[in-house]
Amino acid sequence: xxxxxxxxxxxxxxxFIMSLVLTFAALGVAIKTSLPFKxxxxxxxxxxxxxxxxxxxxxxxxxxxxxxxxxVINVAYGFFIAVVTVAGSIWVMSFGM
Amino acid sequence: MGINWHDFFIVGNPLILGSQIAIxxxxxxxxxxITYLKKWKWLWREWLxxxxxxxxxxxxxxxxxxxxFRGGVDGLLMKAQTSRPEMKFLDxxxxxxxxxxxxxxxxxxAAMPLLIGLMNVVVPLxxxxxxxxxPQLNALSFWLFxxxxxxxxxxFVVGGSPDAGWTAYFPLAGKEFTPGIGNNYYxxxxxxxxIGTLMTGINFIVTVxxxxxxxxxxxxMPMFTWTxxxxxxxxxxxxxxxxxxxxxxxxxxxxxxxxxxxxxxxMDMMWANLFWLWGHPEVYIVVLxxxxxxxxxxxxxxxxxxxxxxxxxxxxxxIAFLSMLVWVHHFFTxxxxxxxxxxxxxxxxxxxxxxxxxxxxxLFTMRKGRIELTTAMLWALAFIPCFVIxxxxxxxxxxxxxxxxxxxxxxxxxxFHYVLIPGVVFAVFAGLYYWWPKMFGHMLNEKIGKIHFWFxxxxxxxxxxxxxxxxLDGAVRRSYTYSAESGYAPLFLLSTIGAVILAxxxxxxxxxxxxxxxxxxxxxxxxxxxxxxxxWATASPVQFYNxxxxxxxxxxxxxxxxxxxxxxxxLKDEEVEEIHMPSNSGLPFYMGVIFGITxxxxxxxxxxxxxxxxxxILAGLIIRSFDYNDGFHVHKDEIKKTEKAWRSVNKGVNNxxx
Numbered sequence: 163x164x165x166x167x168x169x170x171x172x173x174x175x176x177x178f179i180m181s182l183v184l185t186f187a188a189l190g191v192a193i194k195t196s197l198p199f200k201x202x203x204x205x206x207x208x209x210x211x212x213x214x215x216x217x218x219x220x221x222x223x224x225x226x227x228x229x230x231x232x233x234v235i236n237v238a239y240g241f242f243i244a245v246v247t248v249a250g251s252i253w254v255m256s257f258g259m
Numbered sequence: 260m261g262i263n264w265h266d267f268f269i270v271g272n273p274l275i276l277g278s279q280i281a282i283x284x285x286x287x288x289x290x291x292x293i294t295y296l297k298k299w300k301w302l303w304r305e306w307l308x309x310x311x312x313x314x315x316x317x318x319x320x321x322x323x324x325x326x327x328f329r330g331g332v333d334g335l336l337m338k339a340q341t342s343r344p345e346m347k348f349l350d351x352x353x354x355x356x357x358x359x360x361x362x363x364x365x366x367x368x369a370a371m372p373l374l375i376g377l378m379n380v381v382v383p384l385x386x387x388x389x390x391x392x393x394p395q396l397n398a399l400s401f402w403l404f405x406x407x408x409x410x411x412x413x414x415f416v417v418g419g420s421p422d423a424g425w426t427a428y429f430p431l432a433g434k435e436f437t438p439g440i441g442n443n444y445y446x447x448x449x450x451x452x453x454i455g456t457l458m459t460g461i462n463f464i465v466t467v468x469x470x471x472x473x474x475x476x477x478x479x480m481p482m483f484t485w486t487x488x489x490x491x492x493x494x495x496x497x498x499x500x501x502x503x504x505x506x507x508x509x510x511x512x513x514x515x516x517x518x519x520x521x522x523x524x525x526m527d528m529m530w531a532n533l534f535w536l537w538g539h540p541e542v543y544i545v546v547l548x549x550x551x552x553x554x555x556x557x558x559x560x561x562x563x564x565x566x567x568x569x570x571x572x573x574x575x576x577x578i579a580f581l582s583m584l585v586w587v588h589h590f591f592t593x594x595x596x597x598x599x600x601x602x603x604x605x606x607x608x609x610x611x612x613x614x615x616x617x618x619x620x621x622l623f624t625m626r627k628g629r630i631e632l633t634t635a636m637l638w639a640l641a642f643i644p645c646f647v648i649x650x651x652x653x654x655x656x657x658x659x660x661x662x663x664x665x666x667x668x669x670x671x672x673x674x675f676h677y678v679l680i681p682g683v684v685f686a687v688f689a690g691l692y693y694w695w696p697k698m699f700g701h702m703l704n705e706k707i708g709k710i711h712f713w714f715x716x717x718x719x720x721x722x723x724x725x726x727x728x729x730x731l732d733g734a735v736r737r738s739y740t741y742s743a744e745s746g747y748a749p750l751f752l753l754s755t756i757g758a759v760i761l762a763x764x765x766x767x768x769x770x771x772x773x774x775x776x777x778x779x780x781x782x783x784x785x786x787x788x789x790x791x792x793x794x795w796a797t798a799s800p801v802q803f804y805n806x807x808x809x810x811x812x813x814x815x816x817x818x819x820x821x822x823x824x825x826x827x828x829x830l831k832d833e834e835v836e837e838i839h840m841p842s843n844s845g846l847p848f849y850m851g852v853i854f855g856i857t858x859x860x861x862x863x864x865x866x867x868x869x870x871x872x873x874x875x876i877l878a879g880l881i882i883r884s885f886d887y888n889d890g891f892h893v894h895k896d897e898i899k900k901t902e903k904a905w906r907s908v909n910k911g912v913n914n915x916x917x
Contacts, residue, residue, distance in 0.1 A: 232468070243496045246583050251532050254587055258599040 177220025184213045268417060272353065274336075279416045308843040310394035311803055312379045315401050317698055319376030320691070322405060324769075326368040327684075329412065331765060333361035335758055338722070342755035344743040354739035355422040356441070360415065362425025363445065367452060368408040370545045370679070373687040375404075375459055378487045378548055380698055381690075382463060384794035385481045387472025387812065389805045392465035394841040395883075400455040400462065402851025407452025410858050414444040418863065421445040424737065426534055427508070429519035429527040434512050443862040446509040451854050453498055453505065460494030463487060472793075474812035478572070481792040481816075482558075482565055485572055486551030489579045493540045493547070496583065501537035504530065513864055528593055535586035543582040545679070547575060549686030550617060553639045556689045557621050559790045560636040561628025564816055567620040574613035581610045591662040600659035607657035614650060618643065633788070634708030638689035641716045642681045649677030652727065667737075670730025676723045688715070688768070696787050700800040701779035707771040715764030721757025725750040785905060791816035796828075798905035804838045804893055807902050830902055838893040846886070850879045 188206040191197070197205075218224040224233050268279070293299055306314060336357050340349045349357065383391055391397050414420045419441040423432040432442050467480070467488040480488075508530065510516040517523025519530045558565040565571065587595065587603040621643065630636065652674040656665055665671055688711075695703045726734075729750050734741065741747050786795040796818045797806055807830055814820040821827050853875035860869035 239492075239496070243583065247500060247536060250584075250586075251529070251536070254595055254599055255526060255529060255532055257594070258596040 173220050177216060180216055180220075181213055184209050184216070274353075275416060282416065303845075304843070307848050308398075308845045310390070310398045310841050310843055310847075312383050312391050312394065312397060313698065313801055313803075315397055316376045316379030316381075318401055319372040319379060319404070320698075322408060323369050323371075323373035323376055323687075324772075326364050326372065326408060326412075328765070328769075330361050330364040330369050331762060333357045333364065335762055337361065338755040338758040340739060341741070341751050343752070344741050344745070344748050346740060349739060351739045352422065355424075355737070356415065356420035358737055359421050359424055359427075359445075360411075363411065363421070363449070364408075365679075366425065366541070366545070367449060368404075368411065370683045370687075371456060372404060372408075374490075374545055374548045374683070375400075375456070377552065377687065377690045377694065378459075378463060378490075381694060381794055382484050382487050383466060383470070384697070384797070384801065384805060385484045385792050386467065386470060386475055387793050387806060387810045387817075388466065388470035389809075389838065390841065391462050392470055393462050395844050395847060396458055396462055398844065398847035399850055400458040402847045403455030403458070403854055404452045406851040406855040406858070407448045407450070407455065410451065410855055410862070411444055411448035414441060414448075418444070426531070426538070428534075429508075429511075429530040430521070432508070432512075432530070433520055433527075434515075435520065435522075440862055440864065443509075443512055443864065446505050446512060447858045447861050450502065450505045450509070451858050453501055456494060457498045457502070460491040460498065463491040464495065467491070472806075472809045472812060475817070476812075478569070479812055479815050479817065481551075482554035482568070482571060483548065483551035483792075486547040486549075486554075486575055489575045490544045490547040493544050493579050493582060497537045497540035497544070500533055501541075504533035504537065507533075509861075513861065513866070528590070531590050531593070532586070535589040536583075539586040539589065540582045542678075543578055546682045547578065549683045550575070552686045552690040552693070553621065553642060554624075555790075555792065556635045556639045556693050557624050558816075559693070559788055560631045560633055560639075561625045562631075562789075563624055563628040564791075564819075565620070566623035566626075567616075568815060570616055571620055574616045577613040578610060581606060581613070585610060588657055588659075588662070591659045592666045597659075604657055604659045608654055611650060611654050618647065633692070634703070634705050634712055635689040635693040637709065637712045638685045638692070641712070642685045642689075645677060645681035645685070645716070645720070649674060649679075649681065653678065665730065667735055668730035669726040669734045669736055672736045673723045673726035673730060676726075680719055680723070685716075688712075693788065694794075695775075696783060696799045697794055697801060699776070700783070701775055701781050702783060702787060703771050703775045704779060707767055707774060711764050711767035711771060713764075714760055714767060718757050718760030718762070718764050722754050722761055723757070725754045725757075729754075786818075791819040793817050796821065798901075802901050802905075804840055804898070807838075807898050808834050808836075830906065832899060835895050835898050835902070837895060838898065839890055840893060841890040842888050844886075844888075846879060846883055850876070853879060 188209045191205050191209075192202055195202070218237065224230070224237060227233075293302060306318065309315065336349065337354065340346050340354055379391070379397070383389070419439050421427065421432075421441040421444055423437055423442055423445075427442060427445050430436055432445070467484060471480070507516075507518040511518050511520065511525075517525040519525045519527050521527055554565055554571065584606045585603055587593075587599060588607045591600050591603070621639075632640075652670070656662055656671060656674060692703050692708055695701070729747055730736075732747065734745070734747050734751075741751070783799065785797060785799045787799070788795070793810055793812070794801075796810055808827075810817065810821070810827055813826075853872065857869055857872040857876060860872055
């Protein structure tokens with residue numbers, strides 16, 4: 163806790179700049195390129211996931227504090243369950259196409 | 260919409276009429292008995308409003324045994340119907356209802372409460388805690404479960420039972436093909452009980468993570484606590500899926516949506532997909548705590564530390580992880596294509612690896628141990644070969660291509676009974692014989708216990724072994740009759756005879772409970788089995804605050820260490836401190852009742868009335884939010900008195916295995 167109040171908030175600034183970069187990258191891909199629709203969706207979707215992860219670490223201090231480790235495990239496990247349930251169902255119900 | 264009043268009570272079937280009369284007489288008998296003995300106040304104060312994890316556990320176990328009886332009767336009725344070709348005992352509709360309720364009740368209202376009950380009694384004691392993390396939530400879990408179970412059970416006399424199988428596959432379970440209200444019971448009652456189970460899962464995760472006593476690191480926890488913890492994690496991961504699936508089913512059936520009807524643009528197989536996304540992890544939810552019980556029993560009665568503790572923990576975590584990745588093997592025949600089916604074949608077979616690790620660990624625990632053949636140990640010993648048969652046939656079924664042959668035959672039915680009965684029922688029996696003195700202060704009779712054991716295991720094998728061969732010969736499951744020309748008759752008859760022997764075994768358990776409650780020796784020590792874990796460090800039956808002084812743990816098998824080093828076994832007067840305990844509350848009971856009423860109205864599709872009843876649920880939530888009761892303190896004198904009562908007689912007790 164003490165550490166966060168002292169000095170220049172480097173991680174916050176890095177996180178802020180990275181978020182801006184990722185957001186504008188997504189915007190650029192969507193507006194300025196003429197890639198196929200599906201490719202654009204995949205790119206901006208991936209960028210969104212990266213940014214969500216970035217914000218969990220940089221701004222929401224997921225891995226800090228006494229419960230840091232268990233929070234990381236919780237989020238990873240939740241992510242795993244969500245992916246299995248949603249992506250798994252779509253894959254199975256579309257007969258593996 | 261709307262239900263005709265003449266459909267309300269099921270009439271015209273002598274079996275059901277008999278049950279209706281029996282139910283009314285039993286209820287009148289219970290009310291009259293309690294009034295005559297003037298026990299209403301006692302019942303309310305000591306049991307209905309309790310937040311004590313041990314009492315909640317005992318109530319879970321009692322309900323579980325009761326439901327096991329109900330499900331067992333269903334099983335016997337099925338066996339009676341199929342004992343001869345072309346039997347006229349049950350008609351097709353009645354048979355459908357009975358196999359449906361048998362499945363639902365055995366899994367959700369017998370296996371689950373028996374395991375959660377033992378978890379409730381034992382886990383806080385094993386980690387050296389005074390209660391679970393959220394005692395009142397725990398009571399709420401129980402009453403919601405109980406409410407759901409009762410709602411489901413009245414279905415066969417009021418309105419009609421669900422009849423689409425315990426899996427309730429669409430389109431059969433939809434309004435189009437099952438227009439009656441039977442399946443509404445399925446959707447609503449399981450929803451209510453499921454909420455309770457989900458809360459239990461959360462409660463036990465927090466309890467294990469936050470309430471461990473000093474020195475009880477994760478890797479020093481007893482194996483039963485580990486398995487209960489991981490089972491709770493799986494509950495929290497998988498039950499929400501079931502909640503959503505049931506909610507969609509409720510919308511489809513009661514409010515006319517089309518999530519699962521193809522004609523309305525829905526997907527019927529999506530139900531199967533969601534059901535098994537929950538349903539397969541559910542299998543591990545019931546089997547993991549059972550594995551933990553076997554670990555405790557085998558280690559105690561081999562007089563050895565559990566072999567391969569670390570590999571045991573990793574295999575549990577591995578099973579938990581893999582359990583989320585195998586659900587499609589329940590519907591290989593949907594024909595999702597070679598890619599999907601191969602992936603799920605492989606993940607399914609992979610589960611055999613951690614399970615095999617556990618098998619060898621149990622065998623190596625017994626190797627060179629001084630094995631004592633108590634009843635609890637006998638169950639553990641019988642479990643190993645029986646469960647291996649279940650596991651090996653499971654690997655056979657895991658092969659997607661071969662499954663097209665086995666699917667929907669009695670081979671599958673035999674397989675899952677060979678997994679669930681040794682894996683869960685044997686474990687619960689072992690656990691009951693083992694922990695009975697902790698719960699009630701007396702042992703179950705070992706002699707009757709062995710009669711129970713032999714009848715039950717022989718009956719079990721005789722019932723289900725023929726079903727493997729019937730299935731390979733092509734006998735389909737859920738079929739209410741067969742022709743004489745099929746040649747199935749001898750094996751079916753053998754199976755029925757086995758079921759009767761099985762039932763006699765269960766009768767022996769019931770008699771044992773009765774006999775022991777009346778005649779068993781009360782003068783036993785707190786540690787009659789010379790056991791290894793912390794629950795045996797305190798009195799039998801356990802005093803309501805569990806431990807006068809919280810024990811300090813220095814090794815695996817903490818109590819064994821304490822006995823060997825003679826540490827922390829005695830209590831000095833000056834060590835006694837006031838203990839803070841939670842107060843009783845009637846709110847969980849009220850919530851159970853109001854949920855039951857709301858559910859009942861919803862089942863009968865009286866939507867406005869159900870909406871009005873939900874106000875009662877909201878009222879309960881609001882009252883709870885403004886509840887500032889912080890519990891009470893137990894005075895030192897009372898603690899000293901209680902502790903003296905069991906510690907000072909220690910010399911004269913029968914420290915024995917009768």
